[in-house]
Amino acid sequence: MLHLMKYDVKVKLHNFNRMFWPLLFPLILATLFYFAFGKMDEADFETVPVAVVEETNSSGEKTFLDFLYTVEKDKSKLIKTEVMGEKQAVKALKSGKVSGIYYAGEKLSLTVSGVGIKESILQSLLESYENGKNTIENIAVNHPEGIQSASEQMSDYRDMVKQVSLGGKTTDQTAQFFYALIAMACLYGCFSGYGTALYLQANLTALAARKCVTPTHKLKLILSEMLTSFFMHFVDIVILLIYLRYVLGMDFRGDIPRMLLVSFIGSMIGVSMGIFISSIGKTREGAKIGILLGISMVCSFLAGLMVSDMKDIVERYCPIINRINPAALIADAFYCINVYDDPARFWRSLAILTVMSVLLTLGSFFMVRRERYDSI
Amino acid sequence: MIQIENLVKRYGELLALDHLNLEIEEGEIFGLLGPNGSGKTTAINCMLALLKYDKGTVRIFGEEMSPDNYKVKQQIGIVLQNVAVFDELTVYENIDYFCGLYVKDKKERKKLVDEAIHFAGLEEYTKMRPKKLSGGLLRRLNIACGIAHKPRLIIMDEPTVAVDPQSRNRILEGIKELNRQGSTVIYTSHYMEEVEQICTRIAVIDHGRSVAVGTKEELKSMIKTGETITVESVALSDGQIAAVGALPHVFDVKYKEQVLKVRCTRGKHNLMRILSYLQEEEISFGRVFSELPTLNDVFLEITGKELRD
Numbered sequence: 271m272l273h274l275m276k277y278d279v280k281v282k283l284h285n286f287n288r289m290f291w292p293l294l295f296p297l298i299l300a301t302l303f304y305f306a307f308g309k310m311d312e313a314d315f316e317t318v319p320v321a322v323v324e325e326t327n328s329s330g331e332k333t334f335l336d337f338l339y340t341v342e343k344d345k346s347k348l349i350k351t352e353v354m355g356e357k358q359a360v361k362a363l364k365s366g367k368v369s370g371i372y373y374a375g376e377k378l379s380l381t382v383s384g385v386g387i388k389e390s391i392l393q394s395l396l397e398s399y400e401n402g403k404n405t406i407e408n409i410a411v412n413h414p415e416g417i418q419s420a421s422e423q424m425s426d427y428r429d430m431v432k433q434v435s436l437g438g439k440t441t442d443q444t445a446q447f448f449y450a451l452i453a454m455a456c457l458y459g460c461f462s463g464y465g466t467a468l469y470l471q472a473n474l475t476a477l478a479a480r481k482c483v484t485p486t487h488k489l490k491l492i493l494s495e496m497l498t499s500f501f502m503h504f505v506d507i508v509i510l511l512i513y514l515r516y517v518l519g520m521d522f523r524g525d526i527p528r529m530l531l532v533s534f535i536g537s538m539i540g541v542s543m544g545i546f547i548s549s550i551g552k553t554r555e556g557a558k559i560g561i562l563l564g565i566s567m568v569c570s571f572l573a574g575l576m577v578s579d580m581k582d583i584v585e586r587y588c589p590i591i592n593r594i595n596p597a598a599l600i601a602d603a604f605y606c607i608n609v610y611d612d613p614a615r616f617w618r619s620l621a622i623l624t625v626m627s628v629l630l631t632l633g634s635f636f637m638v639r640r641e642r643y644d645s646i
Numbered sequence: 647m648i649q650i651e652n653l654v655k656r657y658g659e660l661l662a663l664d665h666l667n668l669e670i671e672e673g674e675i676f677g678l679l680g681p682n683g684s685g686k687t688t689a690i691n692c693m694l695a696l697l698k699y700d701k702g703t704v705r706i707f708g709e710e711m712s713p714d715n716y717k718v719k720q721q722i723g724i725v726l727q728n729v730a731v732f733d734e735l736t737v738y739e740n741i742d743y744f745c746g747l748y749v750k751d752k753k754e755r756k757k758l759v760d761e762a763i764h765f766a767g768l769e770e771y772t773k774m775r776p777k778k779l780s781g782g783l784l785r786r787l788n789i790a791c792g793i794a795h796k797p798r799l800i801i802m803d804e805p806t807v808a809v810d811p812q813s814r815n816r817i818l819e820g821i822k823e824l825n826r827q828g829s830t831v832i833y834t835s836h837y838m839e840e841v842e843q844i845c846t847r848i849a850v851i852d853h854g855r856s857v858a859v860g861t862k863e864e865l866k867s868m869i870k871t872g873e874t875i876t877v878e879s880v881a882l883s884d885g886q887i888a889a890v891g892a893l894p895h896v897f898d899v900k901y902k903e904q905v906l907k908v909r910c911t912r913g914k915h916n917l918m919r920i921l922s923y924l925q926e927e928e929i930s931f932g933r934v935f936s937e938l939p940t941l942n943d944v945f946l947e948i949t950g951k952e953l954r955d
Contacts (some may be wrong), residue, residue, distance in 0.1 A: 273746040277735065284734035472696050476730035480791070483694045519805040552744055611786070640896035642698045643658055646691050 272493035274486070281469075282502055288462050292540070293506040296455035296513030297513055303451065304518045307444040317347045318388045321359035321368045325375030332375050337399050348391060372396070434633055439441065445589035446574050446605065447583070448520055453600035455510050456536030459503040460562040463544020465632065466495045471549055473643040496631075499541045507533040532603040538627040540566075546636035550577050552645075566597075573597035599623050647672040647799070647830055648693070653702035655688055655854070663699065670832060670847075674918040675825050677845030678834040679941060681951075685781045685854035686834040688726060690803050693832075704800065720779065723797030723829075727804045729788045730901065731776050738763070738772040741790050748795035762794035765820060782813025793824060801822060801832045806840060808926060818844050838941035849939070851948045860940065869947040870897060871939045872912030875920055879932030880906050886927060893919050909943075 282288045322338065337352050351372075354362065359371045363381065369388040373379040380396050382389040409420045427450055430494060451606040455569060472479040481491055511529065514520040522529065543565070567575075572595050581598055584591050593597045599619045606616035647857065648670040655663040661683050678686045691697040691702050694714045704711040705820050706718050717791065731740045735918055741759045742919045749755045762768055766786040776784055785805060793800055806814045821844055825831050841848055842862050850858040858865055872895075882890075890906070891899040895913035899906070910916040917936050924931055946952055 273743075277732075277739065277743045277746075280739065281732050281734040343908060476726045476728035477732065479691075480724060480726060480730040480744070481697055481747065482696060482713075483719060483722065483724055484744070486718040486747045487716065627732075644698055646697055 271490055271494060274490065275498055277500040278469075280493050281500065282462065282465070282498060285465060286400070288446070288465055288502075289505075292455065292458040292463040292503055293509065296451060296458065296506075296510050298449065298586065299519060300451055301424050302516055303444070303447055305445065318349045318367045318370075318391050320349050320351055320392055320607075321354045321362050321371045322351050323354060323356050323371055324360050324446070325373055331374040331376075333403070334372075334378055334399060338395075341395060343605045347491065349395065366379075383416060406581065435608050445520070446578050447606065448514060449601040449604040449608075450570055450573045450575040450581075450597065452510060452533070452604060453536065453573050453597035454513075454575055455507055456503075456533065456565060456600050457540045457542025457566040457569055457597055459506075459537050459541070460544030460547070460566060461559075462499045462503050463541040464547070464548045464562060465544075465636075466499045466541070467545045467548035467638060470495055470638040471640075473552065474548075479646065492635065496541070496635070500538055501572065503537040503541050504534050507537055522608055524604075528607050528616070529604065532600060532607070532623070535623045535627050536596070538590065538599045539623065539630055542627065542630035542634040543596075546630055546637055549634065549637035569595050569597035578604055593622060596623060599626075647707060647831075649703070649705045649779075650689070650693065650704050651705075653689065653692055654698055655685075655692055655697065657855040663692065666702070666854060666856055668856055668859070669836040670830065672830050674847055675821065675833060675845045677841040677848040678832065678851055679836070679838060679841045679848050679945070680737070680834075680851030680899065681836055681945075684692065684836075684851045684878045686801055686836075686851055689851070690832070690834060690856070692724070693864065696799070716723050721798040723795060723800045725789050725800070725802040725805045727807060728764075729776075729784050731784075731787055731791055731915055733776050735759070736773050736775055737768055737779070737787055739919060740776070740787060740796050744791040745794040748797075756795065758794050762790040765793070766790040766829055767816065767821075779812075781808055782810050782816075785809050785813060785817065786808075789820065793829075796827075797829060799832070800829050803834050804836070805833075806835070806837065809811040838945075842941055848928075850941070850945055850948060852945070857948050858944065860925075865941065865944045866939045869939060869944050870911055871909050871943045871947060872941065873909055873910045873916050874937045875908045875910065875917055875934070876910075876937070877906040877924070877934050879904055879919070880924070886929070889927075890920065890923060891921065895919075 299610060320338075322335065338349070342349055342351050352362075352368070362368045363371055363383050366383075370380055370382040370392040372392075373381070378396060378400065380392055382392065406417070410417050449561070468478065469474050469481065470478055472482040482488065508530070511522075511533065515522055518593070544562055547561055547565075554560075558560070570585055571577075572580055572591060575597075577583075581592060583602065584595075584598070599622055603616055603619040603623070606612050606619065648668070650668040653666040654661070655665050665690055666685070668689075673818065678689065679771065680686050688697065691704070692699045693714070695711050695802060696706070707721065707899060709715060709718055711718060732743065733861070735743060738759065741762050742755065745759050745762070749758060749940050766789060768783065768786060768790060771779060771783060771787075776787060785808075789802075789805055792802075800821075806817055809817065818840060821831055821833065833845060835839070846861070847861055848865060849856045859869070868873060881904060887899055887901050887906075890896065892926060895910040896908055897911055897917050898909040901907075906922060908916075922935065928934055942952060
C-alpha cells in the first residue's frame with residue numbers, strides 16, 4: 271500500500287492539470303482579487319472635497335464648522351473643506367472641484383450635484399451632526415447636569431463606532447468573494463478526481479487496464495488513489511488558506527479547526543465529484559473536462575464568486591439552490607465561522623456537505639470498483 | 647496451460663468473438679495472427695478477465711480466469727498495444743511501480759527492475775521521463791514494465807506497432823530470450839513476418855474465429871499454393887494469359903500493370919515451364935522471381951482476402 275501511495279503522490283505532483291487547476295489557479299485568482307478589491311477599497315475612502323458657505327455668524331454655525339474641522343483632521347481624512355462664497359462654491363460644484371456645498375446658517379443644508387458614495391458620505395456627516403445636536407439639546411433640557419459628560423463622550427463617537435457583525439467579527443465586504451473562491455478551489459478537486467478515474471478504470475486508459483490485471487487487489491488500488499487525491503487536495507486548500515491569511519492578509523476571525531473541517535469535506539466533494547463524472551461512460555476527455563469545469567464554475571458563480579450579491583439573490587428567489595449547491599454551502603460555512611456566530615446555520619451547512627460528500631464518495635467508489643467491462 | 651472454449655463476445659449487433667477455441671501449451675510462443683478488427687485484442691481482454699463475454703470459458707494454469715483470481719494474475723505479465731506507462735514517472739520509477747504490484751520484497755524488486763532495464767537496453771535512460779524517449783525506446787519501456795516480475799505467461803498485444811526496424815528486431819529477439827528463460831508467450835500481430843519469425847505455433851484469426859492453427863509449416867501445407875511466380879515488365883494478350891493459366895500446376899493467374907503473378911500447386915519445374923512458354927512466344931520480360939507460400943497466402947486461401955487489407 272505504501273508503495274502505491276508513494277508513487278500515486280509522485281504522479282500527482284508531476285501532473286500539470288492536477289497541480290494547476292486545484293492549487294495554482296485559485297492562488298492566482300486570489301491574488302487578482304486582492305489587487306482588484308484593494309483598489310476598490312482605496313477608491314471608497316478617497317477624501318471628499320466639500321465647499322462650506324458661511325451664511326451667518328451664529329453659535330450653531332460655529333459648532334458645525336468645528337465638527338467639520340474635527341472630521342477633516344481625523345486620520346481617516348474623510349473630507350477636505352474649503353470656505354467659499356456662494357457663487358464660487360456653486361461654480362466649484364459645477365466644475366466638479368467639490369462634491370458638495372454645506373450651507374452653514376441658522377438651518378444647515380447640503381447641496382450636491384449627483385448621487386454616489388462621496389455624496390452619501392457628505393449626507394451621512396450632516397445627519398450625524400444633526401442627530402448629535404438633537405441629542406445634546408434633549409439632554410440639556412431633561413438632564414442639564416450631564417451635559418458636559420455627554421458632550422465629551424459624543425466628541426469621541428467616531429472612535430467608539432465600528433461596523434461589526436452580529437457575532438462581533440469582521441464584515442469585510444470583500445470577504446465573501448474569497449469564501450466563494452475557497453469553495454471554488456474545493457470543487458476544483460474534481461480535476462484531481464478526473465485523473466484518479468483515468469488511473470482506475472480499465473475502459474478509460476491502457477494504464478488503468480494494466481493496473482487492473484495485476485495481482486494487487488482492486489480495493490487497494492482504489493483506496494490508494496482516493497486517499498492520496500483527498501489528502502493532496504486538502505493540502506491544496508490548506509495552502510490556499512495560509513496564502514490568504516499570511517500573504518494577502520485576509521482577516522480570518524473564526525476558529526481554525528472548524529475551517530479545516532469544512533475544507534476537508536469540501537475537498538472530498540470536489541474529488542469524488544470528479545471521479546464520479548469521469549467514470550460515467552466513454553465520453554471524450556475534452557467533454558468530461560468541460561462538464562467538470564462547467565459544474566464547478568456555475569456552482570461558484572451562484573455562490574458569489576463573480577457577483578457578490580448572487581448568493582443573496584438566489585436565497586431570495588430560489589433558496590433550495592443554496593441548500594444543494596456545494597460551493598454556496600462551503601462559502602456559507604466559512605461565513606458562519608468568520609462573520610456571524612450562527613452555530614445552527616453552520617452545522618446545517620456542514621451536515622448537508624457531509625451527506626453530499628458521503629454520497630459522492632460512495633458513488634465514485636462503486637463506479638471505479640467494476641472489474642469487468644462491456645467494452646474497452 | 648491455457649484453454650479457451652467456445653468464447654463468444656458481442657458488441658451490440660457485432661459478433662467480435664465467434665465461438666473461439668484455443669489451446670496453448672507451456673513453453674510455446676503462440677501467435678495470434680489476423681488483420682485489424684479480427685478479434686485478437688478482444689480475445690486477449692477476455693482472457694485477462696477485463697471484458698465481459700457472452701459465452702464460453704477461459705482457463706489459465708488449470709483455473710478458471712476471473713477478475714479476482716489473483717493467484718493466476720500473479721503469474722501473468724502483459725504488454726498492451728497502447729503504451730501504458732506514467733508520463734510523470736521516470737523510466738526506473740515506472741518499472742519499479744509495475745514490478746511492485748507483483749513483488750512486495752524491496753530487495754528482490756530492485757534486482758528484478760535492474761534486470762528488466764538491462765533486458766530492454768534502457769540503462770542510459772533510467773532517469774528520463776517517457777515523453778523524452780523515442781517511439782522504439784518507449785515500446786521497450788512498455789515491455790520492461792510488463793515482464794520485470796518474470797512472469798510464467800507473457801501476453802503481448804502488438805508490441806511492435808509504430809516501431810523502427812532496429813527496435814523491432816531487438817524486441818523480437820528479446821521475446822525469444824524470454825521464452826528461452828521459461829516464459830510462455832502469447833503474441834498477437836498483424837505483421838505475418840514477425841509471427842513467422844518468432845512463433846512456434848500460430849492461430850489464424852478472422853471475424854473472431856480461429857480459422858487455422860498449427861506451426862507455420864503445418865499452416866502452409868494446409869493450402870494449395872506451393873509457389874508464387876512473379877514476372878515483371880511483361881506485355882501479354884488475353885490469349886497468352888489464358889495459355890499461362892492452362893499450364894500444368896498453375897491454378898491462378900493475375901495480370902496487372904505489366905506484372906504477371908502465377909500461383910502454382912506444389913510441383914517441380916513450375917518456373918521453367920513458364921519461362922519456356924514466354925520464350926516460345928518470344929515475349930520479352932524483366933525481373934522474374936519465385937516465392938514459397940507465406941502466411942499471407944495461407945490467410946488468402948482460407949479467408950479469401952489479403953492479411954494486409
